[in-house]
Amino acid sequence: HLDESGGGLVQAGGSLRLSCKSISNTFSDRHMAWFRRAPGKERELVAKITPGGDPDYADFVKGRFSISRDNTKAMVYLQMNSLRPEDSAVYYCNLPGPLQYPWGQGTQVTVSS
Numbered sequence: 541h542l543d544e545s546g547g548g549l550v551q552a553g554g555s556l557r558l559s560c561k562s563i564s565n566t567f568s569d570r571h572m573a574w575f576r577r578a579p580g581k582e583r584e585l586v587a588k589i590t591p592g593g594d595p596d597y598a599d600f601v602k603g604r605f606s607i608s609r610d611n612t613k614a615m616v617y618l619q620m621n622s623l624r625p626e627d628s629a630v631y632y633c634n635l636p637g638p639l640q641y642p643w644g645q646g647t648q649v650t651v652s653s
Contacts, residue, residue, distance in 0.1 A: 542633055547647030550623055558618040558647055560633030568611035573636040574618045576629035577646075587618060588636045601627075623651045 546558040564570065573588035587597045587607040595607045606619040616633055630646040 541641040542644035544631060544633055544644050544647040547631060547649045549650045549652065552623060552625055552651055552653050554623050554651070555619070555621045556623065556649060558620065558631055558633075558649075560616045560618075560644075562614045562616070562633075564614065564641070567614040571636050572609060572616045573634060574607060574616070575632045575634060576627075576649075577632070578626075578629040581629075583632070585636065586631070589616065620649070623649075625651045625653045627651050 541562060541564055543561045544558060546556060548556060550556055569591055571588060571590055574586040575583050576586050577583040585598055586601055587595060587605055589595050589607045589609055593609060597605060604620065604622045609616045628649060628651045630648050632643055632646040634640045634643060
């Protein structure tokens with residue numbers, strides 16, 4: 541259902557834009573979210589967005605990350621600015637929950653200090 545891309549290696553303070561493609565034919569009706577999992581940690585919610593495009597963010601990314609979507613393309617994006625080493629993780633998109641699609645492979649983000 542989900543295909544994430546756009547990760548990479550970036551220096552602290554840099555930016556990346558993640559993309560997620562959904563093949564769901566009900567994408568435009570679904571709340572969507574970005575999650576991340578760092579080594580040794582639980583997966584955590586980073587940001588979510590309503591079908592109409594209203595965003596909500598975890599406190600640790602407010603002011604730095606921006607979530608958006610294009611319902612015509614069934615895409616959701618995560619613009620990440622002012623990246624920090626602690627943002628290093630595998631990033632995933634999915635429904636916010638509790639019902640969720642099978643998890644995709646995610647995309648690795650590594651921020652060097």
